[in-house]
């Protein structure tokens with residue numbers, strides 16, 4: 001019964017995310033440009049330059065990462081928002097970058113086990129309703145020795161900022177479905193990944209990591 005209720009709640013949260021991103025899609029790139037300048041820095045280059053071979057990007061949004069991947073990476077990008085993906089497709093055309101861009105839910109990836117050499121997820125585990133399940137799916141579709149590459153805003157290492165984040169989270173969850181005090185790192189380790197490289201910056205609010213599927 002609990003599993004049934006969880007599945008129902010996740011399905012509702014997914015629908016809510018889809019609606020939020022339908023409305024936000026036209027503004028997203030501009031908003032992200034602001035946050036990249038203020039907070040995230042070179043996270044996209046740091047992450048994408050480490051991807052290789054068959055690469056899956058989960059919750060790729062408007063595919064802002066496209067320009068940062070190595071030219072020989074074979075890209076598949078999934079997201080649950082058709083409006084975000086439409087902008088991503090236009091970007092791929094503009095850049096002349098081949099990529100399979102399709103709708104998909106991070107909780108239930110439509111790929112066989114061990115299909116990819118790298119799985120990338122940037123600034124999305126804060127939005128995906130069940131981050132534990134999404135990380136388990138990323139683990140499943142990675143080949144042994146494949147790399148998980150994550151960057152996100154997380155709970156700060158500074159207590160004062162953490163209190164602020166907890167306060168703001170009520171609003172961010174309500175209006176943007178955005179968790180400000182999550183931290184995927186322990187779940188990545190719990191899933192059996194071995195952390196290979198890891199950085200936190202801006203008072204620990206931004207975290208990026210490379211983890212190996214051992």
Ligand SMILES: C[S@@+](CC[C@H](N)C(=O)[O-])C[C@H]1O[C@@H](n2cnc3c(N)ncnc32)[C@H](O)[C@@H]1O
Pocket residue numbers: 014017018021032058059060061062063064065078079080081084104105106107121122123124127128129
């Ligand atoms: C803040 S945007 C990040 C987009 C992109 N990763 C980037 O780096 O710019 C969050 C994205 O997560 C997507 N998303 C949320 N929940 C999802 C889910 N369950 N499955 C797939 N995508 C999801 C949203 O549609 C949105 O495009």
